[in-house]
Amino acid sequence: MDFTYDDEQVALRDAVRGLVGRTYADFETRRRAVAEDPGFDEKLWTRMAEMGLLGLPFAEEDGGVGAGPVEIGIVCREIGRVVAPEPFLTSVVLAGGLVSACGTPEQRQEVLGALSAGESVLAFAHDEPGRRWGPTAEAVTATEGGGSWSLTGVKEPVPHGARADVLVVSAALPGGGTGLFLVAGDDADRSGYAAYDGSRAARVRLDGTAATPLGHPGQDVTSSIATVQDITRVMAANQALGAMQVALRSTTDYLKSRKQFGVTLNTFQALTFRAADMYVSQELTHSMVEWATMVVAQGDPAALADAASRAALQVSRGGRHIGQEAIQLHGGIGMTAEYAVGTYVAHLTMLDHLLGEGGFQLRRLASDVTGHGALDPLA
Amino acid sequence: MQLELSEEDEAFRAQMREFFTTQVPEEIRTAVIEGRELTKEQMVRSAQILNDAGLAVPHWPEEHGGRGWSDLERHLWFEEMQAAGVPAPLAFNASMIGPVLAHFGTEEQKREFLPRTASLEIWWSQGFSEPDAGSDLASLRTSAVRDGDDWVVNGQKTWTTLGQHGDWIFTLVRTDPEVKKQAGISMLLIDMTSPGVEVRPIQLIDGGHEVNEVWFTDVRVPARNLVGELNGGWTIAKFLLGNERVGVAPVGATKRTLAHAKELAADVVAEDPLLRARIAELENELLALELTALRVAAHSTGGEPHPASSVLKLKGSELQQAVSELVVDLAGPGSLASGAGDDSDLEGWARRATPVYLNLRKASIYGGSNEVQRQIISRTILGL
Incomplete structure (x- = not known):
């Protein structure tokens, strides 16, 4: 039982902070x-590749670094602290994670090698209009003819889908189940737009578009998609934790400096007690995120699915609490695009809805509430 | 970063579990698990079994029966104890006056009191709160005036938990009314059989008799029963209350209550998705709290608690209350039958649910009210 980083992990955190944190030290730069x-x-993005960050999760023979979940979590947390807009979570952890889990050795070397080197951006085209979160595809279908495959249907929203060089697309297979395919970005009909936190998404329309099966053709990979989504949930939780920590810090700094009625705001107990409750949310979230990250390292998919839901539920509750209160305690300035805290709240909202918000996770957990006794994180 | 316990800690945990589930009589543990009130004899019996095995006061200095355990070992000891339904050592003895005497007491006081405090041969009561000194403890007015070799004590204490069982009471008294209020307080050890000590029960909203008023009328206390320095009582009180917050989040007991309730009300839970969602949400919050307790236990260095420790009392009491509230809802209309006897057709847990819920409103008031905890967090952690 150890909740601390070793020396190498501390060095990694400092290096990421020195690169990403310093780049966005001034919020204007992010704007x-x-x-x-x-x-x-x-x-x-190129400098992150040079530092080895973009290949962090992948095996060395695939051009990666072979680091563990704690290291990936460290990168996500530092990104969250400055709400850096680089698509590490969706391109490296999620889309890259799928290639790593399902690709043939050749596909892994080619796609992950280019991703790790910063030469190629990946996107996972999965969500479909009108559907909730999950590991399966319905509206986009795959067809095989004469030994080649094509895809038809609409994926939206696809995070960073317009910029991506390679799309990893989920599709309903002719024989049932969900398969994954690689599609060259330029082969799809794409229209991109900005999301409320400044990140990018796109509508991706496929119309008999040529696609290469990822891994064994026609194989149902629903469970692999689910596991990579669970890993991504935990890493999104790390990113959200970094954003929460800074949102709280920014709020307490503001309470100490902003004057009204001739005194600083921290003289009003109605405000300081609310900040104390934000701290409680932050620490509970922190504990849960560290735990879930360590569960990823254990490599048991069922335990991971449970831990991912639990962490995502806590992050959803804690993130909304801290985010909403951060704006309220700042007052009007917190509503402006020019001031950072509102963007933190927007980003927390995006992370909450990327792979299933609190209520969605709670439904997963509540369905099995009688299937176990008291929870034991040390079991 | 590592999730698993070390081999040694794992073995330690197993040893604790083995002891608590086999050496403490089942009738006592069942009473705890089912939320029934324990008799004084049951409390003393359990304490003596723990003490004989060296498990009653592991956090005391080693020369007085402590074990020199790490914070993580203490955490595991406490969690396994709660999970098994073993009553926790009486806080007034084990967490309050014991450590105070070990730290501030004279050699004579240590000799006379510490062994019998550890074994619960002496049942201690706490004489701190007064009608006009609650969270603002330093306003206390009970006075002690020197007369020859004695102090003469007059005044009233209140909220004295289980004072009806008390043999001795450690009491904060005003020994100098002329100085700043914190500077004129001392601590006296008072034999509750002394003439002039009167214990009057306070009826609570749960229908039980848990707390008391203790009145002192010209009670003579030998001067040797002063603890520490004359007028140094505030320092001792702060030391004592600092210890009180450790272990004040009963995560293990709350988890056990929730798991037990799920089982007892399985039929209701099976047909009501909203109840299942409430249970799942509470389980998740308890998990986050337990992990926070582990973080604190694994990383409190040099006696300084991890900053997150202040979260434990605040959130721990809220969850304790929330689970008791859920149990009342699970009991449904049967929860009304708090006055029914054992010939009732309703199950005991359902009949006890509301008194427990009402009783636990205390959890966010004692041990430094939750508002005091928020004050501590905002001032000392957030610097506000």
Whole structure:
């Protein structure tokens, strides 16, 4: 039982903070980065590749670094602290994670090698209009003819779908189940837009578009998609924790400096007690995120699914509490695009809805509430 | 970062579980698990079994029966104890006056009191709160005036938990009314059989008799029963209350109550998705709290508690209350039958649900009210 980083992990955190944190130390820099497409800093993306961050989760033979979940969590947390718009979570952890889990050795080397080197951006085209979260596809269908495959249907919203060089697309298979396919970004009909937190998403329309099966053709990979989604949930929780910590810090700094009625705001107990409750939410979330990250390292998919839901539920509750209170305690300034805290709240909202918000997770957990006795995190 | 316990800690945990589930009589543990009130004899019997095995006061200095355990070992000891339904050692003895005497007491006081405090041969009561000194404890007015070799004590204490069982009471008294209120307080050890001590029960909203008023009328206390320095009582009180917050989040007991309730009300839970959602949400919050307790236990260094420790009392009491509230709802209309006897057709847990719920409103008031905890967090952690 150990909740602390070792020396190498501390060094990694400091290095990421030195690169990503320093790049966005001034919030204006982030505003400029998201003002124009692709919505992030391509130069920083290249430098992240040079530092080895983009290959962190992948095996060395695939061009990666072979680091563990704690290290990936560290990167996500630092990204969250400055709400960096680079698509590490959706491109590396999620889309790259799927290629790593399902691809043939050749596909892994080619796709993950280019991703790790910063030469290629990946996107996972999975959500379909009108459907909730889950590991399966319905509206986009795969067809095989003469040994080649094609896809038809609409995926939306696809995070960073317009910028992506390669799309990893989920599709309903002719024989049932869900398969994954690689599609060259330029082969799809794409229209991109900005989301409320400055990140990018796209509508991706496929119309008999040529696609390469990822891994064994025609194989149902629903459970692999579910597991990679669970890992991504835990990493999104790390990213959200970083954002929550800074949102609270920014709020307490503001309470200490802003004056009204001739005194600083921290003289009003109605405000300081609410900040104390935000701290409680932050610490409970922190504990849960560390735990879930360590469960990823154990590699048991069932335990991971449970831990991912639990962490995502806590992050949803804690993130909304801290985010909403952060704006309220700042007052009007918290509503402005110019001031950072509102963007933190927007980003927390995006992370909450990327792979299933609190209520969705609670439904998963509540369905099995009588299937176990008291929970034991040390079992 | 590592999730698993070390081999040694795992073995320690198993040893604790083995002891608590086999050495403490089942009738006592069942009474705890079913939420029934324990008799004084049951409390003393359980304490003596623990004490004989060296498990009653592991956190005391080693020369007085402590074990020199790590914070994580103490955490595991406490959690396994609660999970098994073993009554926790009486806080007034084990967490309050014991550590105070070990730290501030004279050699004579240590010799006379500590062994019998550990074994619960002496049942201690706490004489702190007064009608006009609650959260603002330093306003206390009970006075002690020196007369020859004695102090003469007059005044009234209140909220004295289980004072009806008390043999001795450690009491904060005003020994100098002329100085700043914190500077004129001392601590006296008072034999509750002394002439002039009167214990009067306070009836509570749960229908039970848990707390008392204790009146002192010209009670003579030998001068040797002063603890620490004359007028140094506030320092001792702060030391004692600092210890009180450790272990004040009864995570294990709350988890056990929730798991037990799920089983007892399985039929109701099976047909009501909203109840299942409430249970799942509470289980998740309890998990987050337990993990926070582990983080605190694994990383409190040099006696300084991890900053997150202040979260434990605040959230721990809220969840304890929320689970008791859920149990009343699970009991449904049967929860009305709190006055029914054992010939009732309703199950005991359902009949006891509401008194427990009402009783636990205390949890966010004692041990430093939750508003005091928020004050601590906002001032000392957030710097507000």
